[in-house]
């Protein structure tokens with residue numbers, strides 16, 4: 001799948017090809033590589049110097065066939081508070097291992113505060129702005145899908161230290177003991193200050209598998225991803241969790257299966 005974004009001036013041409021445009025200020029649309037219009041779109045992308053983000057979409061059966069599934073955010077709303085100068089960070093995180101140059105090393109020690117509860121449907125698992133590896137949902141959804149499988153939660157506060165009645169954050173405390181099997185040629189950068197290695201997020205094909213078996217219901221990767229000042233870890237759930245999520249119609253995230261650990265190379 002290609003996610004194309006270009007200037008709003010190109011919207012008529014995109015609509016003339018029969019694509020549905022999802023945004024107002026610029027033109028954003030999706031096209032599959034096996035779509036008969038793809039060659040024409042590829043030509044226009046070049047001509048317009050449009051942004052083309054590639055990703056692979058997986059059917060539910062492919063997701064359920066994987067032992068682990070990476071969760072990729074698609075829904076974002078609300079801001080952590082107090083947001084001026086990122087002040088919330090000093091409350092929410094232990095910053096003793098944090099590197100300002102690359103963004104790696106924050107560790108959550110207290111609940112988030114938000115300006116308001118996001119207006120999400122009851123089955124949405126989403127993120128609040130400025131968080132790339134934390135997921136939030138209705139408390140009822142957590143109780144139905146995640147709690148029975150051993151995934152805890154943090155409360156989420158409103159500005160005035162009042163816990164929201166029906167809104168929680170998934171508590172992802174474990175970092176995977178196993179590294180991911182990252183291809184040696186994967187684009188990465190090493191921070192000159194803290195020496196942390198950050199991998200560029202990639203989108204095609206399966207997500208890389210763990211090198212060793214991992215049994216926790218949800219873990220963060222050992223590896224950092226991102227570029228510039230942003231750093232995040234991949235959030236990876238076990239198959240049972242992904243299955244329960246799909247069974248309950250949880251959306252707001254993309255389900256990205258990890259490649260099987262043992263693969264016959266043909």
Ligand SMILES: [Zn+2]
Nearest residue numbers: 099102191194
């Ligand atoms: Zn650093």
